[in-house]
Amino acid sequence: MKVRLKVWRQPGPNAAGGFETYDTPELNPNMSFLEMLDVVNDELTRRGNAPIAFAHDCREGICGTCGLTVNGRPHGPGQGTATCQLYMRNFEDGATITIEPFRARPFPVLQDLIVDRAAFDRIMQKGGFVSVRTGAPQDANALPVAKPAAELAMDAAQCIGCGACVAACKNASAMLFVSAKVSHLGLLPQGQPERYRRVAAMVRAMDGEGFGNCTVTGSCEAVCPKNINLAFIARLNRDYAVALLKGE
């Protein structure tokens, strides 16, 4: 199969960007989307052109590094999959595929399809941790965790911080990401001492980065490669309201 790519090219953070069109060589339909870009880049390099810059790492959907907006949808048409888990068989032979970087003011484009997601790291530095005395490993099961809380915490902990929620949201809101991080720690006993300080600090950091606000459209949940549930945002709101009353 062959496809035509309409790709956002931008040489640097402050350079003007625009779309370029490329026709791919013959592709195996079972190639992943990123392998297809590798093949296109080989061809570009052979002809002496700059390859398309895109971020990728594990290529098995667990690292959160890859992230392309494919035909206007972050991570493409799949459900619960990252861009690296998208295969060319999901597209028609001869289709035109538009590839853009994640779009949000707090995610500036570094080059072509690579965006700087350090805003997420700065939010994490404000509360995405538990403060514990280090020492010898604790005995297993020394801290009892109820099964429902453990399940819910694990659901939230699946977030890989890829930023697709921000990219999909019409408001470029990071609330699904922040709610997952806040809930993951806030549901476990280790996270309790800093629970309300954490939510207040992380929301303040999120606002400071210039993300938009949640309008409960559900776009984030729909594109999330880890299927993080929208109800975590309600949990974030609830914890934030309690934090307000506690004066955190």
Next chain:
Amino acid sequence: MNVLVRLFGSSVGKKLVMAATGLVLVLFVLGHMIGNLQVFLGPEALNRYAAFLQSNREVLWAVRLVLLTCVGLHVWSALKLSSENRAARPLDYDGRPAPAAATYASRTMLMSGLIVAAFILYHLLHYTVRVEAINFTGKSFLDLKEAAPGGGERHDVFKMVILGFRQPLVSLFYLVGVGLLCLHLSHGLRAMFQSLGLLTHKCGPLIARAAPVVAWILFLGYVSIPLAVLLGFGKEVLH
């Protein structure tokens, strides 16, 4: 003080303001519909109810001021939040694709809300302030009086409603206004539970499904009145 700064200054805080004022307003919308539906019980029931609402001016104005404050805060937070939202995505995707999974109602909250606000203004001038120029009947609603059972006279609200809604243009605007209000609520009700943090993993799907149902009930309850009047309900009081 710190609480207020955080409430009105943070993203989640403004969403809380939006949802809390929305809750007050939606309770009013529900109560107002139930009150209005007494029109089907006849002139005596509706006029007695209207006189009762007007009987204690202190309570009446306290309620009015609370509602006005809620409308003000609701609109303020909406404008502030949406301007922040627009700033967060300076460059949209190619061809402005519809956001994944987002319903029409959820994408048009600001537009539906502002049109509803304009409708409410007209509605207040029409039936509360009773400005003659905008009722298109050529009669002043202020002059519609009837003898109260306990002596004296009271406002004939029943006759006003029949007269008012017999104007097709007025009824059409009412239909559009209430329709947009219910579109707004079909998303707003769910978003309200979400922003207030009342939604959980368990009840989330139920609330998502129930919100449009409640919105439809409100819509049908409200539009039943102008439709019944246009079909001839209550025309005998005009003679």
